[in-house]
Amino acid sequence: MARRQRSRTRRRLTLIATPVAALGTLIGLVCAPAQAAVWNSCDRWGNTALNGYTLYNNIWGSGAGSQCIWANSGTNWGVWANHPNTGGIKSYPNAKKVVNKSITSLSSLRSSYNVTVPSSGAYNSSYDIWDTDYDYEIMLWMNYNGAVGPLGSFQGNVSLGGHSWAVYKGDNGANQVFSFLRRSDSTSGTVDILPILRWIKDTKHWMGNETIGDVQFGYEITSSSGGMNFVTNNLTVSSS
Incomplete structure (x- = not known):
């Protein structure tokens, strides 16, 4: 499996890229839903x-x-992306919900998802969950396609939160990464995130009572040559 790179949304990398061309903007808007999106950006x-x-x-x-994002709401949005067939993750378009609660103070942390993804290309549809200090990254891969793979070494299989996972543990030099790859692809469903966090903390002792900051959901895209659509039909994240 290909080595996974970090996906950051709040700590941005210092790479500088040429802005997306106007043609990319036009294509992205054409690929948005028939109704006018309330927001879009390339x-x-x-x-x-x-x-x-x-x-x-x-x-x-x-x-x-090129890549353009559109949204009808925070829970219904999508991306048109045209990334070349080369190695390395190009983007992680996502929606983020802030939690800011410690694991022991949470009584519930759940999410529902419904997505439409391409049958080709290289990508995963995943949750990216961070503690507030960005020392720990927990990824939940709900589906994946093409030459993509998690960082680190295989730790075994486990059933948690309503799904069966292959678990990987690694370190990218800045933070620990725990990746849970669903053992069969899913494009819709509900995941109970809190039992996964408790398993990492209490069963494996890989982290302490961290404060969970961000729960992100999106598409880690390595390649989508020719232009492909990734649509989040519905997404909800709730905590208490």
């Missing part, structure tokens, strides 16, 4: 807040092509 770091979620275009990797 900027590399384009972002906005809608309905309690923050949306990011987030083209953070090197060698990226």
Whole structure:
């Protein structure tokens, strides 16, 4: 499996890229839904807040092509991306919900998702969950396609939060990364995130009672040559 790179949305990499061309903007808008989206952007770091979620275009990797994001709401949005067939993650367009609660103070942390993704290209549809200090990254891959793979070494299989996962543990030099790859692809469903966090903390002792900051959901795109659409039909993140 290919080595996974970090996906950051708040700590942006210092890479500088040429802005997306006007043609990319036009194509991105054409690929948006028939109804007029309430927001769209083809900027590399384009972002906005809608309905309690923050949306990011987030083209953070090197060698990226064009990418445009649109949104009807914080829970219904999509991306048109045209990234070349080369290695390395190009982007992680996503919607973020802030939690800011410690694991032990959480009584519930759940999410529902419904997506439409391409049958070709190289990508994963994933949750990216961070503690407030960005020392720990927990990824939940709900589906994936093409030459992509997690960082680190295989730790075994586990059933948690309503799904069966292959678990990987690694370190990218700045933070620990725990990746849970669903053992069969899913484009819709509900995931109970809190049991996963408790398993990492209490069963494996890989982290302490961290304060969970961001729960992000999006598409980690390595390649989408020719232009492909990734649509979040519905996404909800709730905590208590």
